[in-house]
Amino acid sequence: MRLHEARRLLLIEKVGVATAGHSVGYHSPSQFSREYTRLYGRSPLRDIEASAH
Incomplete structure (x- = not known):
């Protein structure tokens, strides 16, 4: 579940990788x-790169 939230943060909210991971508890x-x-x-x-295309 937390990886799904991290992915949402990365792809929708455009936060950085470290921030997304930390935000969900890593x-x-x-x-x-x-x-x-x-x-x-x-x-x-x-x-992130793949979603930008």
Whole structure:
């Protein structure tokens, strides 16, 4: 659930990766990125880039 909220923050609210991860309770940016990639199939930065096109 928190990864879905983080994705919303990244893609809709346009907050940074570290801010999104921290906002939903991750203390480690690398842990956030790993779990995000596992769920969505690409890193947060790549997801942002893909949504911009």
